Amino acid sequence: MIFGHFLKQGLASRYVQVAVLILLAVAVMVPVLNLAVPPGNPFHLPDHWVPLLGKYLCYAMLALALDLVWGFCGILSLGHAAFFALGGYAMGMYLMRQIGSRGVYGNPVLPDFMVFLNYKELPWFWYGFDNFWFAALMVVAVPSLLAFVFGWLAFRSRVAGVYLSIITQAMTYALLLAFFRNDMGFGGNNGLTDFKEIIGFDVSAGSTRLGLFVATALFLIASLVIISSVVASKYGKILVAVRDAEPRTRFIGYRPENVKLFAFVLSAAIAGIAGALYVPQVGIINPGEFAPANSIEVVVWTAVGGRGTLVGPILGAILVNAGKSWFTGVLPEFWLFALGGLFIFVTLFLPKGILGLIGQVKASARARREKRAAEQQVLAE
Amino acid sequence: MTHEIVHRPYPRGRNRNSPRTRAVAIEGRCGEGRRVQALMAAFCAFLVFLFLMFANAAHADEASVRAIISKFADAEGFSQVEKVIDELAATGDPLAVRTLNALNDGKLQVKRGGTVYIEENGKFLDPITGEPVDGADTSGLDKVKIKNSLRRTISAALSGMTLMAKDPAIRSQAASTIFDSSDASQLEALEKALAAETVPSIREQMEEAKASIQLFNSNDPAEVSTALGTIKARGNRAALALLSKYAASADGELKEQADAAISSVEETLSMWEAGQNVWYGISLGSVLFLAAIGLAITFGVMGVINMAHGEMVMLGAYTTFVVQELIRTSAPGLFEYSLLIALPMAFLVAGGVGLLMERSIIRFLYGRPLETLLATWGVSLILQQAVRTIFGPTNREVGNPDWMSGAFTLGEMSLTWNRVWIVCFSLAMFVALQFVLKKTYFGLQMRAVTQNRRMASSMAIRTPWVDAMTFALGSGIAGLAGVALSQIDNVSPNLGQSYIIDSFMVVVFGGVGNLWGTLIGAFTLGIANKFLEPYAGAVLGKILVLVFIILFIQRRPRGLFAQKGRAVEA
Amino acid sequence: MNDVMEKTPATAAGSQHPAQREHKAKFLLYLSGVSVAFDGFKAINNLSLFLEPGEMRAIIGPNGAGKTTMMDIITGKTRPDEGEVFFDGDIDLTKHDEADIANMGIGRKFQKPTVFETLSVEDNILLALAGQRRALPALFYRSNAADMAKIGEILDTVRLSDRRQDLAANLSHGQKQWLEIGMLLAQKPKLLLVDEPVAGMTDSETEETAKLLREIAREQSVVVVEHDMHFVRELGVKVTCLHEGSVLAEGSLDHVSSNQKVIDVYLGR
Known part of the structure; x- marks a missing residue:
C-alpha cells in the first residue's frame, strides 16, 4: 500500500511514462524482429545485434544509477564503473563455477586460471558462488557494501565537490591495480571468461541471449521507476535540498551524510546489477572495466542525455555507445576525437543535455505562445 | 563554488x-642551463687532460715494454724466460699484464727474431694492445713453454704490476680482487705491497685483503680473530659473503665472533639499504x-x-x-x-x-x-x-x-x-x-x-x-x-x-x-x-x-x- | 564590558558548583568565557552572553566583531577553543553537531538568504516542518491535510501564500529572506538566530520584517544580528554590542549608543 503510493509518485512524470512504454516496446519487439521476421527481410534483426543492444541497455542502467547521485545529489562520482565491475565480477564468478569440469584442465571445482596458477583449493571468497541466488545476492551486496563504507567515511567528514570526485577516481584506480594482480584470485589480467551456461542455459545460444536482453530491459524499467519514485518522494526533495544548500539542511536538522549515503548505496546497487547483466552478454569481465576512463565516460553519457532527468542518461548512454560502435567500425582513428569533442561540446553548449534542450525549446515555445496570446488579447481590447 | x-x-x-x-x-x-654547461665543459676538459697524460706516458713506456717482450722470442730454456719475466716485473708497467697472463695460460706464440703474438681462438693478437694483427706471419711459431715454478714467478710479477702499480686505482682494484678471492698465494706479494703502500685508503683495503686471506688460512686463533674484526669493519656485501662462508665452517668462540660480526655487518647493510x-x-x-x-x-x-x-x-x-x-x-x-x-x-x-x-x-x-x-x-x-x-x-x-x-x-x-x-x-x-x-x-x-x-x-x-x-x-x-x-x-x-x-x-x-x-x-x-x-x-x-x-x-x-x-x- | 564581567562569575572549566549550575538553568542560552582562534587570529575572545527564555536580543558591532562566528559556535559549526556554551540549562552545545542542535530547537537564518532554490516555496517549508528528520521514512511520506494546513499558516505569517507553488529561485531577495524565516518558524525552535535579516531590503520590507520578528518573539527567544540601527530601534529590545570578539556594551539601545567606546569603534565619529 505504502509502496504503491511510492511507485505512483515515480510514474507521475511524463518523460518516465514515455520511456517505460518505449522500453517495454523494445523488450517485445527485439525478440519478435529477431525470431519472427525471417533473415533477409529488411526488418529482421541479426543475431549479433541482440547482445549489442543488451550491452547498451546495461550501460543505460549504469548511467541512470549515476544520475541519481550526480543529477540529484551533486555527487560527481568518477568511480561508478567500479560498482558496475564488482557486480560483473560477482556474476562472472558464478558463471566460472558453472563451467565445472568442462574447462580446459577439466578440474571440477577450480576454474582454469586457478589450475594454471597452481591453486590447490578454492579461495574462501569463491565459496557459494556456484549457487545462483547467492551470486545474485553478492551482485547487490558487494557494490553496496563498498559504497556504504566509502560513502560513510567520505560524507561524514564532509568531503565534497571535486575532492570527492578525485577520491572516487582513486578508489576505482586502486581496484584496477588490485584486480590486475594474479594472486587476488580473480583471474588477474585476463579476468573471467569462457563461460558455458547460466542457470542451465547455454550462454551463447540465441534464445539465452534474447532472454538476457529482455531481462535487462525489464531491470532497466524497474530501476527507472524505482529511482524516479525515490526522486519524487519527500526524500528526493531532501536530496535536492542537500545538493542546493547542504548547510541549510543541516541547520534544519537533517543529516546530509545519511541522505547522501542512501542515494549512493542505492546507486551502487543498481550499477552492480547492470554489471551483472552485462557480463553474460559480452562473455567476459576483466580489470579493464575498473579503468578510471570508463567511469568518466559514464559521466559523459549522463551529461549528453541530460543530467538530473533520469530518462536523459538512458538516452545518452544508448546514443553515445551507438556512436562509438559506428565510429569504431568506420573511422576507428577518430573515435577519441569525437568523444573528446563531445565532452567539450556538451559542457560548453549543452549544459542540460538533450532532454534539457527539449525542455528549453518547449518552454520558449510556450512563452512565445503566451506572448502571442497576450498580444492578441491586447489587440482585441 | x-x-x-x-x-x-x-x-x-x-x-x-x-x-x-x-x-x-x-x-x-x-x-640551470648555464650551470650544466659549465660543469660539462669542465668535465670535458678534465677528460682531455687525462687522455693526453695517458697517451704521453703510454707512448714512452710502450716502446721499452715492447722491447722487453720481444726478448721472449729468443729466450732459450726456463731460466732465460724467467729472466725476461723478472725484467718485465721490474718495469712495474701494467702494459705487460696482458702478455704475462697469456704466458701463464700458454697462449704466447713466438718466433725467433723478436716476433711475439698472443694466440686466442685462432687469432693472433698484439701482446700489448690485444688488437688482432693484420697479416701476421704465422709460420714457424712456437709456444713459450712454462713450468710450475715459473707460474709462481709470473704471478709474483703480475701482482707487483697490479698491487704495486703506479696507478692507485689499479692497486685498489687488485686489493679488492684478493679480498674477494682470499687467494693465499697472493699473501707474500700483498705483504710486500702493504709495506710499500703510502695511500691510507689503499693500505686499508690491503689490510682487509690480508685479513681475508688469514681468515681462511691462518691457524692462529688470535690472528683470525683480528681478521674477523677487520672484515667486520669493512661492512659491505663482500664482507658479509666472506663472513658467512667462514661461519659455515667455523666452530667455538670464533664462530660466535663471526656470527656477531655477521649480524653487525647485516645491520650496517640494512642501514644502507634503508x-x-x-x-x-x-x-x-x-x-x-x-x-x-x-x-x-x-x-x-x-x-x-x-x-x-x-x-x-x-x-x-x-x-x-x-x-x-x-x-x-x-x-x-x-x-x-x-x-x-x-x-x-x-x-x-x-x-x-x-x-x-x-x-x-x-x-x-x-x-x-x-x-x-x-x-x-x-x-x-x-x-x-x-x-x-x-x-x-x-x-x-x-x-x-x-x-x-x-x-x-x-x-x-x-x-x-x-x-x-x-x-x-x-x-x-x-x-x-x-x-x-x-x-x-x-x-x-x-x-x-x-x-x-x-x-x-x-x-x-x-x-x-x-x-x-x-x-x-x-x-x-x-x-x-x-x-x-x-x-x-x-x-x-x-x-x-x-x-x-x-x-x-x-x-x-x-x-x-x-x-x-x-x-x-x-x-x-x-x-x-x-x-x-x-x-x-x-x-x-x-x-x-x-x-x-x-x-x-x-x-x-x-x-x-x-x-x-x-x-x-x- | 566590565560591568558584564562583574555580573558573571569567572567560569573556570571543570569546576561546577551547584550554585553555578542553578545559575545556568535560569538562561535559555549561556555563553561564558568563550574563545576561538583561526590561524592565531582571535575571532572570539572571552565572550560571555546570557539570554533568558522568551527574550529577544539584538547584537550589533562592526565587521569582524565576531557576530557570525558566535552564531557558528552556538549552532555547532565551529568548536570553541575554550569556554562554556549551554542551552536550555544543561545541554552542552559544544558536544553536539549542527543537526543535533537544530533538532534541540535552535534555528538559524544565514546572512545571505539560503533557501532551496530548485524546490517550490511549499516544499521548502515542508522540509523544515518539525518532525521526522530521518532519511528513509521520507521515502514513504504522504502529504496530508495537517501538514498542508501548517504550511499554509506559516506562509500566511511570512506573507508568501500567493507564491506557494512557485520555485524559490523566482522569489525576490526580500521574499527569500522571509521564506527562510518561515522555514525557521516551521522548525518550531525555542531559539532563533537571525543574521542580518534586513540586509538589502527596502524600507517598507524592513518595517514588515521588524513586525514579523516581534510577532515571532512572542513565543520564541530570538537573537538578531543587525547593522541597521533604524531596524534595531524598531525592534526595541536589549542590545549587545560586540567588538573584537568580546562584549563592549550591553543594555537598551539608548544606553549602548551613548557609550563612548561604542561610539568610538562602531557608531563612529
Whole structure:
C-alpha cells in the first residue's frame, strides 16, 4: 500500500511514462524482429545485434544509477564503473563455477586460471558462488557494501565537490591495480571468461541471449521507476535540498551524510546489477572495466542525455555507445576525437543535455505562445 | 563554488624569503642551463687532460715494454724466460699484464727474431694492445713453454704490476680482487705491497685483503680473530659473503665472533639499504612532484581541475623527442645540449596549448569545477589521439645525453645520474616557482586574483589576463616536467595518463593552494611507496598508498597544509 | 564590558558548583568565557552572553566583531577553543553537531538568504516542518491535510501564500529572506538566530520584517544580528554590542549608543 503510493509518485512524470512504454516496446519487439521476421527481410534483426543492444541497455542502467547521485545529489562520482565491475565480477564468478569440469584442465571445482596458477583449493571468497541466488545476492551486496563504507567515511567528514570526485577516481584506480594482480584470485589480467551456461542455459545460444536482453530491459524499467519514485518522494526533495544548500539542511536538522549515503548505496546497487547483466552478454569481465576512463565516460553519457532527468542518461548512454560502435567500425582513428569533442561540446553548449534542450525549446515555445496570446488579447481590447 | 578552493596559497610566516633564496631562485631558473654547461665543459676538459697524460706516458713506456717482450722470442730454456719475466716485473708497467697472463695460460706464440703474438681462438693478437694483427706471419711459431715454478714467478710479477702499480686505482682494484678471492698465494706479494703502500685508503683495503686471506688460512686463533674484526669493519656485501662462508665452517668462540660480526655487518647493510630506499623514494617523490607541481598551480591556485594536465607533461616529452630528432638530423654535435634546448621549447609548447585551452574552453567554465573537469578530460582525449595520429601509438626513443647516463656509488648505495639530475631539477623548479609567486609582480597579481577576484579587478588588474597566464604557467611547468620524465619513462601517447591520478593525489594530500604542501606531499608519498614495496610488492604498495590517501582525506579533507578559518568554507 | 564581567562569575572549566549550575538553568542560552582562534587570529575572545527564555536580543558591532562566528559556535559549526556554551540549562552545545542542535530547537537564518532554490516555496517549508528528520521514512511520506494546513499558516505569517507553488529561485531577495524565516518558524525552535535579516531590503520590507520578528518573539527567544540601527530601534529590545570578539556594551539601545567606546569603534565619529 505504502509502496504503491511510492511507485505512483515515480510514474507521475511524463518523460518516465514515455520511456517505460518505449522500453517495454523494445523488450517485445527485439525478440519478435529477431525470431519472427525471417533473415533477409529488411526488418529482421541479426543475431549479433541482440547482445549489442543488451550491452547498451546495461550501460543505460549504469548511467541512470549515476544520475541519481550526480543529477540529484551533486555527487560527481568518477568511480561508478567500479560498482558496475564488482557486480560483473560477482556474476562472472558464478558463471566460472558453472563451467565445472568442462574447462580446459577439466578440474571440477577450480576454474582454469586457478589450475594454471597452481591453486590447490578454492579461495574462501569463491565459496557459494556456484549457487545462483547467492551470486545474485553478492551482485547487490558487494557494490553496496563498498559504497556504504566509502560513502560513510567520505560524507561524514564532509568531503565534497571535486575532492570527492578525485577520491572516487582513486578508489576505482586502486581496484584496477588490485584486480590486475594474479594472486587476488580473480583471474588477474585476463579476468573471467569462457563461460558455458547460466542457470542451465547455454550462454551463447540465441534464445539465452534474447532472454538476457529482455531481462535487462525489464531491470532497466524497474530501476527507472524505482529511482524516479525515490526522486519524487519527500526524500528526493531532501536530496535536492542537500545538493542546493547542504548547510541549510543541516541547520534544519537533517543529516546530509545519511541522505547522501542512501542515494549512493542505492546507486551502487543498481550499477552492480547492470554489471551483472552485462557480463553474460559480452562473455567476459576483466580489470579493464575498473579503468578510471570508463567511469568518466559514464559521466559523459549522463551529461549528453541530460543530467538530473533520469530518462536523459538512458538516452545518452544508448546514443553515445551507438556512436562509438559506428565510429569504431568506420573511422576507428577518430573515435577519441569525437568523444573528446563531445565532452567539450556538451559542457560548453549543452549544459542540460538533450532532454534539457527539449525542455528549453518547449518552454520558449510556450512563452512565445503566451506572448502571442497576450498580444492578441491586447489587440482585441 | 570555485571559492571552496582555498585561495590563500601560502601560509603566513613563510615570507622570510631572504636575498639568499632569491639568488638560488634566479640561479635555479635561468642558471640551470648555464650551470650544466659549465660543469660539462669542465668535465670535458678534465677528460682531455687525462687522455693526453695517458697517451704521453703510454707512448714512452710502450716502446721499452715492447722491447722487453720481444726478448721472449729468443729466450732459450726456463731460466732465460724467467729472466725476461723478472725484467718485465721490474718495469712495474701494467702494459705487460696482458702478455704475462697469456704466458701463464700458454697462449704466447713466438718466433725467433723478436716476433711475439698472443694466440686466442685462432687469432693472433698484439701482446700489448690485444688488437688482432693484420697479416701476421704465422709460420714457424712456437709456444713459450712454462713450468710450475715459473707460474709462481709470473704471478709474483703480475701482482707487483697490479698491487704495486703506479696507478692507485689499479692497486685498489687488485686489493679488492684478493679480498674477494682470499687467494693465499697472493699473501707474500700483498705483504710486500702493504709495506710499500703510502695511500691510507689503499693500505686499508690491503689490510682487509690480508685479513681475508688469514681468515681462511691462518691457524692462529688470535690472528683470525683480528681478521674477523677487520672484515667486520669493512661492512659491505663482500664482507658479509666472506663472513658467512667462514661461519659455515667455523666452530667455538670464533664462530660466535663471526656470527656477531655477521649480524653487525647485516645491520650496517640494512642501514644502507634503508638509505637506498630513501633515495628511491626521493627519486620517485621528485617525479611525483614534477608531475604535480603544474597541477598545484592550476588546481591549487586557480581551482581549475585540469584533467588534461598529464597530456601537458606528455607534450613536453614529445617536444624533447622532436628537438632531439632535429638535432640528430641537422646538428648532431648539439646532442649533449638537447635537453637544455628542449626545456624552453617544451615550456612554450605546453604553455601555448594551455593558453589556448584557457581562452577557448576553461574561461567559460569558471565557478563550475565539475564541468571543467569533464571538458578538460575531453581535451585530454583529443590531445592523446592527436599525438597518436602524428607520432604513432608506440614508444618513441628519447636519448639520454652523457651527463644523464651512468651511475655512481655512494657507500653501498647506487645512484644513477639521471635520477640525481631530476631530483635537482625538481627542487630548482620549486624554488623558481616560489620566487615567481612570491617575488614577482605577476605572482602578486595572481595571488590577488585568487583571493578576491572582484577586488583585484576593481584595482585595475586584468583578471582574465591573469587567469590565462596562470593557466599557461601551470601548463608550461607540466611541459618542463615532461622533458625530465622523458629521460626515465616511455614516451608514448599514454604517458600523461599514468601520472594524472598520482598528481591529483599529491596535490590533494599536500593541501590545495600550497606549494610546500605539494613538495612535502610528493616526497612523503614517494618515500612511503618505496618503503612499502619490499613488504607488499610494487602494486600492493601503491594500492596501500591510495587507500591511505583516501582515508587521510576523510580525516583532513583539505590536506596536510590546509588553512583554517571561516574564509575556507565561505 | 566590565560591568558584564562583574555580573558573571569567572567560569573556570571543570569546576561546577551547584550554585553555578542553578545559575545556568535560569538562561535559555549561556555563553561564558568563550574563545576561538583561526590561524592565531582571535575571532572570539572571552565572550560571555546570557539570554533568558522568551527574550529577544539584538547584537550589533562592526565587521569582524565576531557576530557570525558566535552564531557558528552556538549552532555547532565551529568548536570553541575554550569556554562554556549551554542551552536550555544543561545541554552542552559544544558536544553536539549542527543537526543535533537544530533538532534541540535552535534555528538559524544565514546572512545571505539560503533557501532551496530548485524546490517550490511549499516544499521548502515542508522540509523544515518539525518532525521526522530521518532519511528513509521520507521515502514513504504522504502529504496530508495537517501538514498542508501548517504550511499554509506559516506562509500566511511570512506573507508568501500567493507564491506557494512557485520555485524559490523566482522569489525576490526580500521574499527569500522571509521564506527562510518561515522555514525557521516551521522548525518550531525555542531559539532563533537571525543574521542580518534586513540586509538589502527596502524600507517598507524592513518595517514588515521588524513586525514579523516581534510577532515571532512572542513565543520564541530570538537573537538578531543587525547593522541597521533604524531596524534595531524598531525592534526595541536589549542590545549587545560586540567588538573584537568580546562584549563592549550591553543594555537598551539608548544606553549602548551613548557609550563612548561604542561610539568610538562602531557608531563612529
